[in-house]
Amino acid sequence: MKMHLSITVAWFVLAFLSLSKVAQQFSESQFEQGGYEVLQYGNFKEFLDHKLNISQVLASFLVKDYTDCAFECLDNIGCLSFNFATKPAIGTDQHSCHLLASDRFNQSTRLVPSDEFHHYTFWV
Ligand SMILES: *[C@@H]1O[C@H](CO)[C@@H](O)[C@H](O)[C@H]1NC(C)=O
Numbered sequence: 832m833k834m835h836l837s838i839t840v841a842w843f844v845l846a847f848l849s850l851s852k853v854a855q856q857f858s859e860s861q862f863e864q865g866g867y868e869v870l871q872y873g874n875f876k877e878f879l880d881h882k883l884n885i886s887q888v889l890a891s892f893l894v895k896d897y898t899d900c901a902f903e904c905l906d907n908i909g910c911l912s913f914n915f916a917t918k919p920a921i922g923t924d925q926h927s928c929h930l931l932a933s934d935r936f937n938q939s940t941r942l943v944p945s946d947e948f949h950h951y952t953f954w955v
Pocket residue numbers: 884885943944
């Protein structure tokens with residue numbers, strides 16, 4: 832009986848794992864576009880090694896990590912997305928954070944591969 836129970840439990844665990852795998856693949860493929868690596872965190876998405884190549888920057892900051900940049904963007908009315916430097920600025924342990932008043936929906940051709948930035952966009 833005990834053996835039977837643990838097999839049942841193991842079966843549930845396996846079923847759960849494969850279901851979450853399927854769910855994960857579904858959400859990844861749903862958000863994958865044009866070969867970008869797109870990850871989703873809460874209400875924003877990350878486009879690794881890409882930037883939105885626009886010259887108008889609403890504001891720039893040096894921040895510890897992308898979450899600080901996300902908070903700056905949330906605080907700035909008009910901020911729709913941001914580019915976050917992959918490497919710290921020279922001589923600091925902080926990364927450039929560029930808030931942008933545009934996003935990939937109206938500037939889609941400007942989302943370009945980049946060695947220097949990851950792009951994050953809000954998903955509302
Ligand atoms: C970024 O935009 C500038 C100005 O529009 C353009 O000259 C440059 O080629 C663009 N860079 C990339 C990687 O598309």
